[in-house]
Amino acid sequence: MNMLQQSRNQVLAQIQSACALAGREPDSVQLLAVSKTQPSPVLAEMYQAGQRAFGENYLQEALEKITALKDLDIEWHFIGHVQRNKTKHLAENFAWVHGVDRLIIAERLSNQRSDSQAALNICLQVNIDGQDSKDGCQPEEVADLVAQISQLPNLRLRGLMVIPAPENTQAFADAKALFEEVKSQHAKPEDWDTLSMGMSADMTEAIAAGSTMVRVGTALFGARPKKAD
Numbered sequence: 001m002n003m004l005q006q007s008r009n010q011v012l013a014q015i016q017s018a019c020a021l022a023g024r025e026p027d028s029v030q031l032l033a034v035s036k037t038q039p040s041p042v043l044a045e046m047y048q049a050g051q052r053a054f055g056e057n058y059l060q061e062a063l064e065k066i067t068a069l070k071d072l073d074i075e076w077h078f079i080g081h082v083q084r085n086k087t088k089h090l091a092e093n094f095a096w097v098h099g100v101d102r103l104i105i106a107e108r109l110s111n112q113r114s115d116s117q118a119a120l121n122i123c124l125q126v127n128i129d130g131q132d133s134k135d136g137c138q139p140e141e142v143a144d145l146v147a148q149i150s151q152l153p154n155l156r157l158r159g160l161m162v163i164p165a166p167e168n169t170q171a172f173a174d175a176k177a178l179f180e181e182v183k184s185q186h187a188k189p190e191d192w193d194t195l196s197m198g199m200s201a202d203m204t205e206a207i208a209a210g211s212t213m214v215r216v217g218t219a220l221f222g223a224r225p226k227k228a229d
């Protein structure tokens with residue numbers, strides 16, 4: 001077994017024991033492999049180990065990998081900050097966008113998604129713990145945004161995405177409460193099934209609080225080189 005296979009198996013085992021501890025079904029949490037800064041051959045190897053969903057933060061880097069790996073059946077997730085002038089590339093090349101935090105961004109993504117593609121899956125990013133420097137809408141804005149974005153034709157609004165400060169486990173509970181609370185604002189509540197929270201360092205706590213998708217980089221691929229962003 002190679003190293004990527006081993007680390008993936010370890011992460012899957014950690015997800016399963018977190019689910020067991022929380023009394024949740026083992027398949028109720030999806031693993032998103034965060035592959036930013038990793039080169040395409042490393043992603044291909046992780047794919048061979050069984051991974052299908054990959055998360056990328058930097059558009060240009062992601063587009064190069066999407067082209068290089070176009071023969072693989074990868075589900076591409078964009079988890080970085082969404083800039084208004086980049087929405088067309090996101091709408092055309094990704095299956096999921098997690099960092100939507102304004103109506104105008106969602107409208108552009110819906111307009112730019114081709115009718116021949118499946119609807120683009122969206123998570124609304126919420127600044128759940130009031131951080132100064134963080135992206136994400138305010139918790140008070142979520143109900144209105146859910147009501148509006150869930151009407152857009154070429155999107156499927158799947159849920160919320162949060163990146164709380166390290167060790168702030170209360171923020172996971174707050175995100176779960178908000179996730180349950182705003183479901184009734186959704187035009188298609190059956191689409192509302194995703195709570196994207198938890199990373200390498202805190203996936204167990206996130207799963208205990210109700211995460212359905214953990215975004216894991218370091219624990220799968222090892223430490224990343226430092227990159228200014």
Ligand SMILES: *Cc1c(COP(=O)(O)O)cnc(C)c1O
Pocket residue numbers: 034036057079080163199200201215216217218219
């Ligand atoms: C980099 C990143 C992750 C993964 O972080 P790790 O600590 O390496 O697991 C998850 N989510 C987002 C939004 C990221 O930018």
